[in-house]
Amino acid sequence: MILDIKQYVSEKIKNALRSLGIHEPAVILERPKDPLHGDISCNAAMMYAKKLGRNPKEFAQSILEQLALPDEFITKASIAGPGFINLFIADKYYTEKLTEINELKGNFGRLNDNSGKTADIEWVSANPTGELHTGHGRQTALGKAIANLLEWTGYKVTREYYYNNAGKQMENLAKSVYARYRQLFEPDYPFPEDGYAGDYVKEIAAILAKEHDDKLIDADDKIFREAGENWCFKSIRHTLDSFGIHHDIFFNESTLYETGKITETLEEFKKRGLSYEKDGAIWLKTSELLKNKKDAADKVIVKATGEPTYRLPDMAYHIDKLKRGYDLIIDIFGADHGDTYKEVLAGIEGLGYDSSKIKVIIHQMVTFVQDGKPVKMSKRADNVYTLDDLIEDIGADVTQFFFVMRSANTHLEFDIALAREQSDKNPVFYLQYAHARICSILRNAAEIFPDYSSAGSINYSLLDTPEAISLIKVLVLFPETVAAAAATLEPHKIITYLNEAAENYHRFYHNNRVIDAEAKELSFARLKLCEAARIVLKNGFDIIGISAPERM
RNA sequence: GCGCCCAUAGCUCAAUCGGAUAGAGCGACAGCCUUCUAAGCUGUAGGUUUCAGGUUCGAUUCCUGAUGGGCGUACCA
Structure with missing residues (x-):
């Protein structure tokens, strides 16, 4: 039995709604926060009751009657609150999902939503005028995780670095x-x-x-x-x-000059009347091109000296990327570039290109704090604290984790003292410890039960404690978490999820003795659960770009 | 001035497409190791989600305004 329970429920409710007179029903399913509200909840009754002039709770009852429950997968249903329909899924569904996790292993959570599609992600792209400093850290780490995330949804990903050695x-x-x-x-x-x-x-x-x-x-x-x-x-x-980052392409800006793409783009602007000369420079009519025209001024694209400003090659570069035919193009910049990318996109749209495939991620700035006070880690000082220094100081895993753990569009406070801490205070270790702990148990199991690895059928129904069930329910959510994180290009969602998974594992571990020589069948079932948990943690670590230690 | 981003527990942050009693970690307090890793677990305390309106059956989430903060507002990238 491998089926998508959400799809199953969704279809069932749609059918019920159709028979109640709703022609093209849209069904939204959610996972309630409170386990007492079941495994899946649906708000359809509230959404449609008003249109039909009916009371939501009463309408929910009508829907429920149409559902003909319980059935094989849904053991119980109830109406609660203002009209939620809450469904309880059979434990059997979850326990059998473990088989799927253990079979798919490193592929559990990989989606094929975007298989056959290509994506290009360009990031870091620092000019070779210095070392990477800590200010580059956030986008470096974000790009690494986002590239992984896209691959997990099926994209063939090109990792690209825009290299500017002129100017x-x-x-x-x-x-x-x-x-x-x-x-x-x-x-x-x-x-x-x-x-x-x-x-x-x-x-x-x-x-x-x-x-x-x-x-x-x-x-x-x-x-x-x-x-x-x-x-x-x-x-x-x-x-x-x-940092474990390998770009596939280092795109040299100078090639845009050599291949004539800069002049080509410039000529096109002239031809379309989108540029003009003033004070010896060539200006782009950004005030007309920008969607938000408020206070938008025209911008120089070729200086009086004859050299283009960064905008022109940037536009030629994005046109080049568009022409390569990717299905998705991602740029990552810091908040200090927040306005300029809009000019670039407006410019290429002005030339008739569709910029909707280009997604620009702007992350907010990072403040390094120590003992509650901001620490300067700027490039101006003679003695610079580089990204290399940071990695050497706190390790690549902690660096990666701290930069990625918060949503990109909020300011990040990087607690350097906390990051340095090799202890339980450090949130990275909480996750990695869970993984190491599982590995340790699996090592022990191999000694105590030499026949475990060749064990035949597993009696999953023995996994009946609240902690075990709760853990399985979380593990099963991994694929949709990957989908959600990828949809918004937010790898921190993976971390939030992994925290929940690790928390559930630790609780399970604490309350459920895994290896018990006297109860082999139960031990085997629990070991399988441990393996599944390890797989999910490991896969999550792979996405966010940290290692999965087997010992700590 | 104008544009973009942000404001949630003492601190750092989550919160599913607008859902039910807003959750974690740290810090504070109180417990749990002669059993598989205590880098762990359990419990307590902590909130008018900055403020004022609006939309809605329902708003931390959407809209308007105010306040406070970050970043821009180059013939630098």
Whole structure:
């Protein structure tokens, strides 16, 4: 018996509504918060009673009569509150679901809602002008989890990094490297006022000095730019690597120039009368293109110097991504980019492209706190606390978890002291501990019951304690949790769910002795439940991007 | 000024498409280890969901306004 209980119930209620005169009934099913309200509740009576001029509770009764309960899967039904229909599902349904979990293992929770579709997610995309710092952490972690989440719903996912090694910022890096290099020979040589102050620039300069001594003092900017770029990019990739992130594509902005896509886009704007010249620059009529026209000013897309501003290549880039034919395109930015992406989307829409496939995730800023006080971890200071430092300090799992545990559109307070804590206070360990605990039991079981792994049929009906039933009910919800999290691109929903799963497991463990040499049949059933719990936790960890330790 | 985001327990945050008695963790207090991992479990205390209206059978959720905070408002990205 493998069936989707929600679909079963939904169809049944729809039929009941049809026979009561509702032509195209929409049925919304929910899981009540209170277990006393059953396993599934339906608000159809309240939704339709008014249209029919009937009392909701009385109408609920009519629906109930049409349902002909109890049946094989629904053991009990009741009407409660203002007119909810509450249904109680047979334990048998849940216990047999365990078989499904244990068979699917690492695939339990994988959906095929989007199989055959492709998605592209572009994130991090920091310019190679420095190391990744803690401010990059949130989007780095979010992108990692969201990419996983999309894969779990069936998408074939391309992970992409937009790489910009041209422009003013890079020149600035070149000048900064040059100044540091020259200072090695002339300590009084001035450092550019807005140069990159980080120590890493000195490190780059030192490498150049070691290789070339002072022979580069009159050398072209290019050599300093390249040295800087290479060093920074290597550093960024190293950080991503230690975070377990691997991009499939590093899309170099310069290719947009080389292939003529920038000029092409610009010409198209001109042709459509969406741009004009003023003060030597080319302006885009963003005030007309933006949907929210209030106070929207036109923006420069080509500076008086002839160089495009970031907007133009960004638009050409998104057009390129659209043309690649993905079903879904995701960008992740911090709140400081909140306005600019709208200009980019408005621009490409102005050129006739459909931007509805592009979903932009804007996450709010992160404050690092220690002992209740904000801690500065900015890039401006000479001694920078990098993302690498953070990972080294608290570990990749904790870093990933803390950045992903809150909804992206709310400000994140990152408690660095709590994150450092290798104890029960740390919410990551609560989850991982549950996993390690299960692994330990399974190891013990292998010794005590050598025949467990080859056991034939399992008597799941022995899983009849409230804790066991409650745990199973939570485990069964994993696939729909994945669907819900993916639908809104919110991986924190997985964490909220995993907390509930872990909590239920710990309670089960505490009240139900798993291994009992005197009660083999019961032990086997409970071990199967443990395995299922382990699978769900592990799969959830895979999505949010943390490890599943077997020992702690 | 204008735009976007946010406001929920002492603190950090959840809350299913608008659902029933708003939930966790931390902190506080009180219990549970001669049994499979106590990084665990159990209990107590803690709320006018910032405020004022509106829509609805029903609002933390949607709408309007106010207040407070974050981020933008570049010929930087």
